[in-house]
Amino acid sequence: MSAAAPDITILTQGLSRSFGTVAAIRKVDMAILRGEIFGLVGPDGAGKTTIMRMLAGILTPDAGAISVDGIDVVRDAESVKHHVSYMPQRFGLYEDLTVTENLFFYGELFGVSRRDRLARSRELLAAAGLLPFQDRLASQLSGGMKQKLGLVCALIHAPRILLLDEPTTGVDPVSRRDFWAILYSLRESGVTIVLSTAYMDEAERCSRLALLHAGEIRHCDTPERLKQAMPGALLAVAGPDPRTLRTLIAGRPGVLGVLLMGDRVHVRVDDPARRIPELEALFAGQGITGAVISSADPGIEDVFVALVGTQTAS
């Protein structure tokens, strides 16, 4: 990779970090563009949080370089803190303070002027649906509301770069929708967003994804192109007992992968025209009725399994 081009906001080169003898991340190279929503996808322990913390300047890499907005984060972590906002999985709120007081605290901490703070907090609280709860103690908020308040606090100083570590884990669907509405409007205004997620529907909404496994980036591209890169074609088998179906199908000739997806089984095959009749014959031979085979569009989960070889969640 060459030196930072004008539109590259975050650039990492050869980023590595170990904890004791365990290598958390190995030689991670990323180039994240301004205004992107860049997704880190991978199972627990893949190194998502480690990367986030390094970008935020609170964890030093063992090796490698990080440049954020042209600032060398390894050498000068403090300068980056004015422009970056980092929201960990559980945002630290002061439970004995109200919504407004938490917001006031984080605003002052980042040196936001009074006028900006008042205007922005009103706008952000409205977007998060928190305006009616301004005087409520943080401890009295629901999990989803707490997480949205965390996001609002993280945005009070108008950061140019937003780092979100699994921001919607354990958040109700309504709050997630509010959350994403805010993220989209931020992208409109040119904020670069890096987020890690375990939700595949969220991964689909990112402009680009890095598939992370065991501390390494295995693939990095747009969701569309990752799907195209997936070898084979995807079939969905719906039936009364998906677990039995999965066992039956696995290892058959021409079957590249089998994945249980709720009440259906996703089957990746080399040649659908040839394999569909074979599978139907197999079901008939086993006396299985009511199993319906159709072709399916791959989701990120299918792509991840096909390209990386393991599931994101067990």
Added chain:
Amino acid sequence: MFERLSVMLMKEFLELKRDRWAMFRLVVPLLVQMLVFGYAATFTVHHVTTAVLDLDQSQASRSLISHIVATSRFTVVDVAKTQRQITHDINDGSATIAIVIHAGFARELANGQGAPLQVIIDGTNSNTALIALGYLEQIVAQYSAQLPGTVTLVPGFAATPPRGIDLRTQPWFNAGLNDRWFFIPGVIGTLTLMQVVSLTAFAIVREREIGTLEQIMVSPIRPVEFILGKTLPFFLIGLGDISLISVLGILWFHIPFLGSPLIMLLGASLFLLASLGMGLLLSAFSRTQQQAFALNFFFVNPFFILSGFAFPIAAMPKALRWFTLINPLRYFLVVIRAIFLKGVGLSALWPDLLAMALLAFVMLTISVRRFHKSLD
């Protein structure tokens, strides 16, 4: 700088105000412990349980016993008939001291040759034993002064007050040798140390646990702003504590306060800064509140024991004496006792004040240096 510090302080005081048990936690244990210590921490020995075996049954022996029980120091719990009974009393703890007057006591006294008096004492609590024995020696000496012969204490313990040199003592600063005067100022320092160190250590570790510390690390706040914001409230709380329990000591326990309140304020401030530094250091080495608790327990008790609160530093082995040099409580106890009881000023106390200032400076500097804004 000022905005960030003031918002930290505002946050701390808001949290304190919202915590409806805070005032209770900060004040009540302190007052209760002050009262308990004030009454219980004393070396004065009263009503020592005493068994008596009078094998002489003479006028002289009865007179000696009545001399002994006339003071409130000794209470006779058993008038024994046999030596076995005496042994039994001491073994089962019903008597701490046993006095045996052997047959022929009165005759030997009348002959002017001197009479032995056997004293058996339970040495389990060596301190109480020595003090009780001291009282007994005084009483016996007074008694024998009126007699032609001398009564001599024999083993168990034996001692005869020397004749010839007449020792006249005049204690200064605490004429009544009231050891409550000695202990109460010590209690004030000790309780304050315990309160402030643990408050500080726990407060920072708590922010780490609830995740707000990570949020603070990603902000542009400077370590010194954060640490000032976290510790200034405890400094003020500490000053409040010291004032409160000092007033309790003066008004309730009638401890004299002879020195200057200003020097007291100076000493207390330096002591509090050093205590805050200790708390910060403990928090720097703790990831969780359990670890902070363990470290707190590990350090605070030795600091208490090696402070001269009860056990004289001069009597400690050399290695421990060296260790006391880094103990802020050691210096503060000198200062607070001197201010309460002696009323001396800066000219006498400056070495201890300076030592506390140095300790405070070193510990606070290390804490600020050690507080990296990173998770490494």
